[in-house]
Amino acid sequence: MTDHDALLSAAEVAGLDLARAKAVLASDTHKDEVLDRHAQAKASGISAVPVYRINGEIIPGGSDAEFLKACGTVISQGRQARW
Secondary structure, eight states: OOOHHHHHHHHHHTTOOHHHHHHHHTSOTTHHHHHHHHHHHHHTTOOSSSEEEETTEEEESSOOHHHHHHHHHHHHTTOOOOO
């Protein structure tokens, strides 16, 4: 996400210090880490958010708590999850 207004809005909702958030967005402080994580996600087949990873399995986002709990159970039992 590159929309600074949206990012600042999310920071505010999360209770973060807005002055610090603005300073971080105006700098390249975390640029390398963000680009690295983006590349890792892309290499893992992640193309949208939200997404969850349970025991290395990628779970599509927008799922309710019961679905995620069921996925965790399936994966922890060593079965292949099928979405």
